[in-house]
Amino acid sequence: MITIIDYGMGNLGSIRNMIKKLGYHSEITSDPEVIAQAKKLILPGVGKFDRAMGNLAHLNLINIIQNKAVEGTPMLGICLGMQLLADSSEEGTLKGLGIIPGEVKRFIVPKELKVPHMGWNLVHYRKDSPLFANFEDLGEARFYFVHTYKYLCQNQDQILATTNYGGDFTCALQKGNIMGVQFHPEKSHFFGMNLLKNFIEKI
């Protein structure tokens, strides 16, 4: 059972459906007790940093998520859900979950590039990462991105993958069983499906 945390930030239907297509069960919940018992967590999210942290606080989920991270429950943050793992974000004033050391900063790109970074882009991943296992057969790994801010990961060895957009930035990171991806696996068909499969089966 995969537990998808619902804290009012975006449509979670395609994540649930992709997991279903992979042959696994998932539940979408904001119930602290259910989340505290979860075996595997997904923290999704689309929207603004402070609103997300505010919603998590309002639902009494911040401590529970932090405890689950300490316990080592596998957790995958997606897009804003990854950024919430940081200590802080330039987008807001509230503190992040502080699970993977780093801060979130706005993109600064050359004039000819637009922000947000939106569209399919190539992802260069560490070959030894279980999250990116079996990607060789799919050709060049590409994923769908939509974001204005990027994660500056403090520890280089926690970076799993990078993408180039006016310079390389971290698009996947991992600390123990806690990981985050900046792109949207649920909107990246084969590539996203393979990544979610790895998260479910290999982490």
Added chain:
Amino acid sequence: MLRVRIIPVLLLRNQGLVKTVKFDKAKYIGDPINAVKLFNDKGVDELAFMDIDASKEGKKPDFELIEKFASECFMPLAYGGGISTIRDVKRLFAIGVEKVIINTVSLSNLALVSEAADIFGDQSIVVAIDVKKNIWGKPQVYSHAKKKPDISDVVEYAKAAERAGAGELILTSVDHDGMMNGYDLSTISKVSEAIKIPLVACGGAGNLEHLKEAHSAGATALAAGSLFVYHGPLKGVLINFPSSEKMASLFG
């Protein structure tokens, strides 16, 4: 390098999918949710749905249906048809649509485009321009919903939409729609020279070479209907999409 985007465009009528010829003769081709599933399996990078009756009949988008196929869609989804207020736009994003396509309402008022781009970011706001040549062969803005456009000159209208804050334009040729005889290359090149934002060309694709021609004429991305829903000279309904390798070799 970012890939050239190829976008199947699917037309909705009464909760079913149809395909038109010159914006007319709508033929039923199947169920939208089934089509989304088939395009998922083919690894399409982006999909667009347009409800061809909503604005014409003064109806809102069918949010319930859209949510159903948005949840089944493992790729970015664009939706157009019946969008006339910021509330509509907001609701579409909330149910999992990545881009909204605005057409009829912007013909007489680009304010919704500006407001939506301000709130949601211009990358998610697409203005659709339908084009029909007049008897002198001059491309004119066409309204399927029979609204009189404020600006009838296609290039002027494209520039106005860009100024208003559209992040992208989708230019559809009424004369080429469903004909499968190639895109309206001259209009594509005129419009692409006049704007800086991405231009999606639509209408007329009958084979992969046509996609390449439109790209060379200045289109940033290529959309097609018939090409991806019909197969063979008798136009049997068959959802199809070229492989990633085929695409890569086509655009080099």
